[in-house]
Amino acid sequence: MSVPARNSVLVVLGAALTAALLAAGTVGSASASVHAAASPSPPTVSGCRIFPANNAWNEDVSKLPVRSDSATLVRTISQTGGRTMLHADFGGHGAYGIPFRIVTASQQKVPIHYTAYGDESDPGPFPIPSNAPIEGGKSSDGDRHVIVLQSRTCHLYELYRAFWRGNHWDADAGVNWNLSSNKLRPLGWTSADAAGLPILPGLARYDEVAAGHIDHALRFTVPNTQKGYILPATHYASSSTNPALPPMGLRLRLKASFSLAPYHGEALVILQALKTYGMIVADNGSSWYITGAADARWNDTDLDQLKSVPGTAFEAVDTGAIQH
Numbered sequence: 001m002s003v004p005a006r007n008s009v010l011v012v013l014g015a016a017l018t019a020a021l022l023a024a025g026t027v028g029s030a031s032a033s034v035h036a037a038a039s040p041s042p043p044t045v046s047g048c049r050i051f052p053a054n055n056a057w058n059e060d061v062s063k064l065p066v067r068s069d070s071a072t073l074v075r076t077i078s079q080t081g082g083r084t085m086l087h088a089d090f091g092g093h094g095a096y097g098i099p100f101r102i103v104t105a106s107q108q109k110v111p112i113h114y115t116a117y118g119d120e121s122d123p124g125p126f127p128i129p130s131n132a133p134i135e136g137g138k139s140s141d142g143d144r145h146v147i148v149l150q151s152r153t154c155h156l157y158e159l160y161r162a163f164w165r166g167n168h169w170d171a172d173a174g175v176n177w178n179l180s181s182n183k184l185r186p187l188g189w190t191s192a193d194a195a196g197l198p199i200l201p202g203l204a205r206y207d208e209v210a211a212g213h214i215d216h217a218l219r220f221t222v223p224n225t226q227k228g229y230i231l232p233a234t235h236y237a238s239s240s241t242n243p244a245l246p247p248m249g250l251r252l253r254l255k256a257s258f259s260l261a262p263y264h265g266e267a268l269v270i271l272q273a274l275k276t277y278g279m280i281v282a283d284n285g286s287s288w289y290i291t292g293a294a295d296a297r298w299n300d301t302d303l304d305q306l307k308s309v310p311g312t313a314f315e316a317v318d319t320g321a322i323q324h
Helices: 016-024 030-034 070-081 206-211 265-276 300-308
Strands: 101-103 112-114 146-150 155-160 169-171 173-178 218-222 251-254 279-284 314-317
Touching: 070 218, 070 314, 112 173, 155 169, 169 173, 206 265, 218 265, 251 265, 265 300
Parallel strands: 101 146, 112 169, 218 279
Antiparallel strands: 146 155, 155 173, 251 279, 251 314
16 A cells, blocks of 8 residues: 545535435445446355445446546556556465454454554554464565454454554554445545555455355556545545546456456456456556455466456446546
């Protein structure tokens, strides 16, 4: 996650229906206004449903219209990053990807001390153990995401730039997500991700790939974004007003015309999900990098098939207006 830019300006939504739903705290995504289909079977982890069926992450977007600026946005993603092909940012026998931990309802809660965006974060304590896995490892100088899902309560706790300090966690930002609710972050607020989105729901997870289907959108990164976001994203991390740059929350899907005949195994399951549910711009990073959970069972040879999928095989779908 690149350092989030602050946005304290109140956003006036263009659609009256979306505004009303936001006021009620129940909207799952702006794509509800264009009637995206809900997943028939929302994904679950450790017995917890990962958001309601009609949540943005779980919506089938295969029939949504293409944005009029789709070709421009897709071209810019490749041109600004120097990478033109899809890439799995996970694998390496568990060395790559974002780890997460399942804890029980009895897990002791510890204080969270925020070091950057406390005014846009949820107060602790959080049930995150001292030995929770850190993205990149304990010595990492990267995003250092820490993610914990508490079973039975089905709350998801996510930290950005997290460091264990003996009896508490220091973190730049953190969120307590209630997985039974579609409630978004307040408009303008960040999360543990630059777009104000949750991270776990957008990870490719080995267990679901092994089961033969992914029933949700995936998280991915682009090099540069514009100063704007599309719901369910609530935050931007750029000062650029260039409309050719993708906004946070932009949703892309693999074109229906792109043949999956050459693909097999793990890559095939991922590509099928990208046709049905697509992928969402969640952060600034390498172009066309999709994110998965760290897991030693990933087959790198299988995943390498994704490197033959060009960015031009994707199209940006219309899930709502860009908020500034």
